[in-house]
Amino acid sequence: MTPLDEALAEILGSFRALPDPEEVPLGESLGRVLAREVNASVDQPATDTSAMDGWAVRFGSAEDSWRVAPGESRAGGPSPSPLAPGMALRIFTGAVLPEGADTVVLQEDTERDGDTVRFTDAPRLGRHVRPRASDVAVGDRLLDAGRTLDPGAIALLASQGHSKVSVARRPRVAIIPTGDELKAPGEALEPGAIVDSNGPMLEALVRQAGALPDRRPAVGDDLDALTEAFRSALLESDLLLTTGGVSVGDHDHVKAALERAGVTLAVWKVAVKPGKPLAFGRDDSGTPVLGLPGNPVSALATFTVFAAPAIRRLLGDPRPSPTRLRARLDGPIRHRPGRTELSRATLRREADEWVATPHRNQGSGALVAIGQSNALVVVPASSTGLEAGAEVEVLPLGSLPGEPYDHPLDT
Numbered sequence: 001m002t003p004l005d006e007a008l009a010e011i012l013g014s015f016r017a018l019p020d021p022e023e024v025p026l027g028e029s030l031g032r033v034l035a036r037e038v039n040a041s042v043d044q045p046a047t048d049t050s051a052m053d054g055w056a057v058r059f060g061s062a063e064d065s066w067r068v069a070p071g072e073s074r075a076g077g078p079s080p081s082p083l084a085p086g087m088a089l090r091i092f093t094g095a096v097l098p099e100g101a102d103t104v105v106l107q108e109d110t111e112r113d114g115d116t117v118r119f120t121d122a123p124r125l126g127r128h129v130r131p132r133a134s135d136v137a138v139g140d141r142l143l144d145a146g147r148t149l150d151p152g153a154i155a156l157l158a159s160q161g162h163s164k165v166s167v168a169r170r171p172r173v174a175i176i177p178t179g180d181e182l183k184a185p186g187e188a189l190e191p192g193a194i195v196d197s198n199g200p201m202l203e204a205l206v207r208q209a210g211a212l213p214d215r216r217p218a219v220g221d222d223l224d225a226l227t228e229a230f231r232s233a234l235l236e237s238d239l240l241l242t243t244g245g246v247s248v249g250d251h252d253h254v255k256a257a258l259e260r261a262g263v264t265l266a267v268w269k270v271a272v273k274p275g276k277p278l279a280f281g282r283d284d285s286g287t288p289v290l291g292l293p294g295n296p297v298s299a300l301a302t303f304t305v306f307a308a309p310a311i312r313r314l315l316g317d318p319r320p321s322p323t324r325l326r327a328r329l330d331g332p333i334r335h336r337p338g339r340t341e342l343s344r345a346t347l348r349r350e351a352d353e354w355v356a357t358p359h360r361n362q363g364s365g366a367l368v369a370i371g372q373s374n375a376l377v378v379v380p381a382s383s384t385g386l387e388a389g390a391e392v393e394v395l396p397l398g399s400l401p402g403e404p405y406d407h408p409l410d411t
Contacts (some may be wrong), residue, residue: 001271004305004340004381010267011280012309017316018171018238022215023164026157031210032167034147040140041160047225048097052128055110055117056101059125061085067114073098088117097129104128119345136160136371146318148210171211171314174233175202178226178244178254179294182218193298197296197367198243205303211239221245226257234287238314241307244294246277254291263289271381273339274298274364278306280403297363300370301342304395317367322395327354333362333379333386344369347394348401356394357381374401 002010021035050056056073057066066088073080075094083089083100091097091104096328103127109121136142142160143153149165182196183189199215206213214237219229226245233240245254246268249405258265258281265281272278275298279291290307292299304322312320325347333343344366345356359369378393379386386392 001269001276001339002267004270007267007270007272007278007280008306008309011290011306012313012320014266014282015310015313018314020169021166022169023166026154026163026165029149029154029157029165029167029212030151032149032165032170033210033317033343034143034145034149034153035166035168035316037141037145037158038143038160038162038165040138040142042136043138044136044159045132045134049130050091050095050097050104050128051130052094052104052106052292054107054128055088055091055119056080056083056091056097056107057088057103057105057123058083058085058100059103059123062088062237065118068112068115068117069098069164102126102129121281124184139312144318146316150318168315170227171238171311172236173206173211173213173239173311174237174243175199175206175213175215175241176233176243177202177218177294178221178242179218180220182244184381186217198292198299201296201300202241202243202292202303205308206241206311209308210315211311215262221253223253223257223260227260230257230261230263230289234263234283234285234289237287239307239310240289241303242289242291243299246291246293248281249396258289259292262411270302271339272302272305272343275302275305275342276339278302280306295364296367297370300397301376302398304376305342315366323400325354325394325396326391327356327375327377327394329358329377329386329388329390329392330355331358331388333358333377335379335383335385337382337384340381341383342376342395343379344373345375345394346373347375347396349403354394356392370397374398 040226069087069089072090073094073095077380083098089098103123105119105123111118154322175322177198181194183193185195196218203213204217219225262283263281265279267280270278275293292302309320336339344359345353347356359373361369374397376395
């Protein structure tokens, strides 16, 4: 068996970003991966502006009282006339500073009497002024290639006038569950049949990773049918995911079918629990294949560790692997040395630490464990077991859990 880290290096090291980015409207770019770095094309602010409501003045050009200049400067309004020494112009937040002004005095620090205004707090040079380009100057690096676009990044792009953005193309990921026993959700089940839960789960996981899932019908344990299904999928996808049939049973034909479809396997069997019967290879054209175990618990664990980072690599994400957290274990985990174990657990926040509760059912066929868990606890291959209170490394499954709505924030 290949050690886990060695298999990860072999598999993930062979993936590269897809070469054909695309342009999408900015409003449709949430969650997409930036294909090219973005540099500033305009200064922000584009001119000196006021950071507060108040009065614009030229520092030191008057003492106790200032003459009120006609008009005002407001955001979005016409450009103000130049300001003469000793004059004060009414100005509002975000408005253009008039030529000749270099300071803003807060509205609440003033007393107006007709055509004059007196400042109760002495002006300080440059106070409450946002100088031109103080946030961003032309040529500044704004976003690096590989950045996953979130609402803040989208706002930054919009502020620079971008209506479209160049992003990595979403990989097309074909999903083919295998096994005579599989039936689609909703179909009648005869004795010995089971519902295909891998297909819907992997479709969701592929979409969550940022790719386009192409879930195909399950294929039975027939060498010719599997070979044809794999050949077709390899021609039409950037990555093929199979589930089941990669072990060594009499009816496990996936390995042979992949080889007949032109796939050369580089990894077969990994020292991880659950998930030992994992296969990886590429066909003659370079299209990668990950053969995941048929057990849904194993499929989820191996997708999290291998397939999701592979997809993120295809997207050009420079940090594609799952987030890792340190947590305190609040229950024991038994373990026999030899394989890295990914134990299902519930992760929550308590006071100033993460706490992981192992699921009561760690069986490799326990679907209830992945349905009720939100994290995988990493148990090292050399471990003889973990006791309650141990500090462990945890891989969250999906978004991190939140807090109760009434939990104080400013504490």
